[in-house]
Amino acid sequence: MSSPSVVQLKPFLQPFPYGRNGMQSWAAQYALATPSLKADIEKDGGIKDTQPYGEIWLGSTHKNGPCSVEGTDQSLADLIARDPSFYLGQKLIGDEQMASQYPHDLPYLFKVLSFDKPLPLQCHPDKGLGARLMDEEKRREGKNENFVDSNAKPEVGVALSPFTAFVGFRPPQQLATIIKSVPEFQELFQDATLQSFYASAGNASEDEGKAALRSLFHEVINLKPATFKPVVQKLQGRLAKEGADTVFAAANAFTPKGDANASGETEAAAMQRVFEISLKTYGEEDVGSIAALVLMNILRMRKGEGAWILADDLHAYVEGDIIECMANSDNMVAHGLGTEEQGGISTFVQMLSYRHLPAEKLLLEYEDKWKQGRKGLTRHYKVPIAEFDLLATTLTSSQPAEELSALDGPLCFVVTEGNVRVTAGSESVTLSKGQAGFVRANIDISLEGPGEVWGAFYQ
Known part of the structure; x- marks a missing residue:
């Protein structure tokens, strides 16, 4: 049997709930472009107008969404396994890290995402935590559903259309200024926590800054709806009456420059927009809407601009059509923005990197x-x-x-x-x-x- 050097692939369509509905989704449009996948979809009733289609996996050997060679019954994984050296190359096979984590396999997972609702507030575990979570779920449930591999999952997202994303924490000094200016934000935290944070924000070391951010995130992500829902409602009312540039006035001093804010919005306008999208999608009782708004950078990118996200970095994409690529893993720990405690809230708090770069520093070169x-x-x-x-x-x-x-x-x-x-x-x-x-x-x-x-x- 010959070993082809180039093949067309049959992608894997993922109807994840944050996707655009029906043919509005690029994932759905792309799925219909491949004859065998189109035939499968039509057998199942076609693309449905009310069904969201969040992702299409275009280069994948992962068990959660494997690609195959178009026109054959052969998976991409099986094609590679026929002659790993020929397909993967000696440099990849001889790379000690790659050989350990992805033996005779693709080291990455290549996708297009198309969404108009925020993805879960999430991070991806490093290899050690991924293995632990996998083992714990297997013992608890008797099988693995949420954690099916032990690999780390650093990733990038590059815009194909205007793209908004929460990525990482705001720098402490910036965050302190914004919280001090918005009374509703202050209501989310213990006074002692805030005073300690304010005192350290201006001159904290890297480790001290991360510790302070951990304290804030721990408090807000553990809030119950009875506590934060009135704050959300109060903030909504004031935004409707006074406008974003009044309510979030202090944030405008930190409007990202250049490509991190390709839309040209003020920071206040962007904050109101993502807050309204989150609330419309998930309601006033989802803690992710307020947690992300208060603590995180908001990037607004044009086609061709992208962001990089390492294992254990907090993020949540908001809306857009993007190329996404990541290490060959499908692990996620999440809570908020439509997801309840995947991996556990305490694990979520403990595992985060608490990286706190300015938005401009998060762009992919x-x-x-x-x-x-x-x-x-x-x-x-x-x-x-x-x-x-x-x-x-x-x-x-x-x-x-x-x-x-x-x-x-x-x-x-x-x-x-x-x-x-x-x-x-x-x-x-x-x-x-x-x-x-x-x-x-x-x-x-x-x-x-x-x-x-x-x-x-x-x-």
Whole structure:
């Protein structure tokens, strides 16, 4: 049996509840682009107008959403297992960390998300905690449903359309100024906790800052609806009467600059917008709505801008259509914004990194005219995560072709615009918008458009 260098993939559609409904979801649109997946969906009654479709997994060997080779019964995992060295490359196979965590497997999971409701307030455990949570669930439930692997799950999200996200904690001095200016926020915490936080916010060391943020998060995430619901209602009433730029006036001094605020909103306007979206979706008795609003950075990104999130970092995407890539894991600890205590609140509080960078520092760096794109049409995203990097290639009618020098590891990709012929060695596939593919390691790749291609790869 031959070993193809490039194949079209059959993705895996995930109808997660935060997704856009029906054909409004890019995940649903992309699913219908692949003939075999479209046939499966039509057998099940088609795309349903009232059903949310949150994600489509485009490059996945994970058991929760495995991709297969289009036109065959073979999974992507089985294709790779036929000849791991050929498909993954010697550099990946010989990487001690990768070999330990992802033996003879893809080290990443490549997706498109399409959502208009906030995802759960969440973080992803590191490898040690992931293994513990997996063992605890198996003992408690007799099987694993929420924790099905022990890998860490650092990730990035890059906007395909305007994208809003909660990512990480505000820096302590910024946060102290905002809490002092909003009486409703002060009602969420014990006076002693606030006074201690105020005293340390201006000159705390990194560890002291994290400890102070842990105290605040512990108090707010453990609040009961009877305590925080009146605060939420009071805040809603004052926003309706006075407006965001009055209620959250102090926050405007911390409006992110440049690409971290591509929408051009004031910080106050962004706070009101995400608060209203959260409340509309999950109601006044979901603690995530107020916890995220008070404590977290709000990023507003345009197409091509992205954020990076390490294991144990707090985050919750709010709305947008994005490329998401992560280490090959599906672990999540969460509470709030539609999720009740997945992994336990105490674990949630203890595990967080309490990273507190300004919003501008959370953006993913990239390099246009990447040197491995010989025609200068490829952007390389410098992902601070060992498992993968990202690329985006734009092919126009005046510059319709790109040549990528051989990558050290495998490439999973999706066409997001146009029709693109992808050639690896002597083999080619032509894919249209929404279709995905896989290219083995260590082979030159040619792209012919016009069109747009996004991909994840090990390098």
